[in-house]
Amino acid sequence: MKIGIYYSYWEHEWRGDYHRHIDRVADLGFDILELSCASLPTDRAELISLRDHARDRGISLTGGHGPGVNASLCSDDPAIVSNAKAELTGHLKQLELLDAHVVGGGLYSYWPVDYNRPFDKARDWANAVRNVREMSFVAADHGVTLALEVLNRFEGYLINTSAECRRFVEEVDHPNTGIMLDTFHMNIEEDSFAGAIRTAGNLLKHVHLGEANRRVPGKGRLPWREIGNALNEIGYDGACVMEPFVMQGGTVGQQIRVWRELEQDVSEQALDADAKESLQFMRYMLKEV
Numbered sequence: 001m002k003i004g005i006y007y008s009y010w011e012h013e014w015r016g017d018y019h020r021h022i023d024r025v026a027d028l029g030f031d032i033l034e035l036s037c038a039s040l041p042t043d044r045a046e047l048i049s050l051r052d053h054a055r056d057r058g059i060s061l062t063g064g065h066g067p068g069v070n071a072s073l074c075s076d077d078p079a080i081v082s083n084a085k086a087e088l089t090g091h092l093k094q095l096e097l098l099d100a101h102v103v104g105g106g107l108y109s110y111w112p113v114d115y116n117r118p119f120d121k122a123r124d125w126a127n128a129v130r131n132v133r134e135m136s137f138v139a140a141d142h143g144v145t146l147a148l149e150v151l152n153r154f155e156g157y158l159i160n161t162s163a164e165c166r167r168f169v170e171e172v173d174h175p176n177t178g179i180m181l182d183t184f185h186m187n188i189e190e191d192s193f194a195g196a197i198r199t200a201g202n203l204l205k206h207v208h209l210g211e212a213n214r215r216v217p218g219k220g221r222l223p224w225r226e227i228g229n230a231l232n233e234i235g236y237d238g239a240c241v242m243e244p245f246v247m248q249g250g251t252v253g254q255q256i257r258v259w260r261e262l263e264q265d266v267s268e269q270a271l272d273a274d275a276k277e278s279l280q281f282m283r284y285m286l287k288e289v
């Protein structure tokens, strides 16, 4: 399994100097850097330059995407659905230029969810299945897999468990759409980590790693051996991307609800050292035993 990290660990806003992040994660020993689709460059030459830089440093790129409320594939409003399709299509083109083949996130809905708005889960589910299916064909054209992230109840209402995601993906029924699990969300919703991973099985296409409070893996109490064994048991060979959030402040801190520093030292140097240590820990935990 290849191990990566989401760039926003080091950022307060959903943007960053991706060239710098490529060098950083390569120096730390990672295989993958995950980027935010919303802040990808639109310039073709810049995308190709990022692709080449990553290639030179032996780094694969993956995309993360959290569509906003006005670009939701589960909406009943045709204008919002059409925004969502146009936005995702644009990102799929960008990802193809980056030689990135997976985009993960709550692609079937919007984020952060606003529970002050009324919703109808059955209706939104049907809308989402239809629209995700349509987008699967576009994704296939660009060589990208749509990995639908299972989100906890506080961040989404459509897909909260691996079993729900399997049902959704089976209804979509397209090889370019699969399941994405995130240990942070699983810790809230799933009866069993290994059980949820087995339920996802051959449909699992992307994984996020994080502790219950979103510190780097190894600094909390999630059962990493159980998680690693289950991933090996199902023959998972996709990406495992750490998604730690440890700093308060900025849009990232606000939207992720980080109201305190999760580490005593959040200097760049300390964040790098923690990421490196966590990478070594996860290489051990994800190794087949």
Ligand SMILES: [Mn+2]
Pocket (backbone or CB within 6 Å): 149, 182, 208, 243
């Ligand atoms: Mn995640």
